[in-house]
Amino acid sequence: EVQLVQSGAEVKKPGESLIISCKGSGYSFTTYWIAWVRQMPGKGLEWLGIFNPGDSDTRYSPSFQGQVTFSADKSISTAFLQWSSLKASDTGKYYCVRLDRGSGSFDPWGQGTLVTVSS
Amino acid sequence: DIVMTQTPLSSPVTLGQPASISCRSSQGLVHSDGNAYLSWLQQRPGQPPRLLIYKMSKRFSGVADRFSGSGAGTDFTLKISRVEAEDVGVYYCMQSTQFPYTFGQGTKLEIK
Numbered sequence: 001e002v003q004l005v006q007s008g009a010e011v012k013k014p015g016e017s018l019i020i021s022c023k024g025s026g027y028s029f030t031t032y033w034i035a036w037v038r039q040m041p042g043k044g045l046e047w048l049g050i051f052n053p054g055d056s057d058t059r060y061s062p063s064f065q066g067q068v069t070f071s072a073d074k075s076i077s078t079a080f081l082q083w084s085s086l087k088a089s090d091t092g093k094y095y096c097v098r099l100d101r102g103s104g105s106f107d108p109w110g111q112g113t114l115v116t117v118s119s
Numbered sequence: 120d121i122v123m124t125q126t127p128l129s130s131p132v133t134l135g136q137p138a139s140i141s142c143r144s145s146q147g148l149v150h151s152d153g154n155a156y157l158s159w160l161q162q163r164p165g166q167p168p169r170l171l172i173y174k175m176s177k178r179f180s181g182v183a184d185r186f187s188g189s190g191a192g193t194d195f196t197l198k199i200s201r202v203e204a205e206d207v208g209v210y211y212c213m214q215s216t217q218f219p220y221t222f223g224q225g226t227k228l229e230i231k
Contacts, residue, residue, distance in 0.1 A: 035220075037168075045160075045168065045211055045222045061219040062120075095167055104156040104174050104215050109167040 002026040004034075004096050004110035011116045012086050020113045022079045022096035029077035030054035033099040035106065036070065036081050040092040050099060053079060086117045121146050121214050125223035131231045138199040140226045142212035147193055148175075149216070156216040159188055159197045162225075163208040171210075172197065204230065 007021040022034060036048040049060040051070035058070050067090075069082040079096060096110040122145040132138045140159075148155040159172040170179045172188035175195060185200040199206060207230060212223040 044209075044225045045162075045213075047220045047222070049219075059218050063219075097168075099215075103177075104154065104158065105170060105179065106158060106160075106173070106213075106215075107170040107179060109169065112167050 002098070002108055004098060004108055006094075006096060006110040006113045009114040009116070011118070013119055014086060014088055014117055016086050016117075017082070017084050018086055018115065019080050019082045020094060020115065022081070022110050024077045024079070024098065027098075029072075030074055033101055034070075034072070034079040035097050035099045036068075037095045037097060038092045039095070039112075043092075048081070048094075051079060086115075088117050088119075090115060091117050120219055121148070121217055121221050123212055123214060123221050123223035125210075125212055125226050127226060128224060129227045129229070131229050132199075132202045133231050134204060135201050138202050138206075138228060140197045140210050140212075140228075142190075142195045142197070142223050144193045144195070144214055146217070148195075148214050155190065155195075156214060157188075157190060157195050158213050158215065159186075160211045160213065161206075161208050162211065163205075166208075168211065199228075202228070202230070 005023050033050045033052050035050045038046045047061045048064045053072040072079040093112045093114050095112045097106045124143045126141045155175040157175045160168040162168045176188045187198050209225045
């Protein structure tokens with residue numbers, strides 16, 4: 001079964017750093033891109049960007065450029081989303097999703113990681 | 120950026136009746152390869168999103184055949200032929216033709 005399993009919920013203070021993870025299984029991890037999506041509480045979906053674990057090619061949405069960093073460790077089939085200095089406005093649920101750029105399909109989705117930033 | 124506008128934002132529907140959600144893009148979505156990378160996602164309460172339709176009209180594996188997607192130019196439609204209780208949730212259109220990818224605002228489907 002193809003699946004993405006994300007790390008657990010985090011509670012952080014403003015200014016702290018954070019890395020959350022997304023582990024792929026059931027497929028060749030380096031063959032597909034990973035996309036990251038944010039959902040703020042009670043709101044819609046927003047793209048953060050996409051990352052190719054095979055060659056580390058990265059595309060950030062302009063709204064998130066410089067705010068987050070994508071990376072991956074191919075040896076453990078895991079993608080990462082990183083913040084160096086969190087803000088309260090980073091509070092939300094973050095999803096990773098596998099992207100097949102050939103078909104344009106986004107599946108499967110991770111279960112989401114809830115990030116709460118509060119003083 | 121391509122702006123995706125969904126209508127309606129809320130849709131009360133009677134069980135067993137059809138439902139339709141529209142999505143309009145601010146620019147055409149046909150890629151240079153000839154495909155329109157327009158997808159529809161369903162998000163049930165408390166769940167992650169789930170892919171229903173990709174490339175405008177292709178039903179994803181395992182999706183019930185009561186869901187269908189269509190469109191042309193900048194206007195796209197998701198149709199549910201007969202709404203069931205499990206269809207309650209928020210539906211999003213999204214484009215992945217041009218970066219940055221963008222979502223519609225979401226349409227909440229609820230049962231009357």
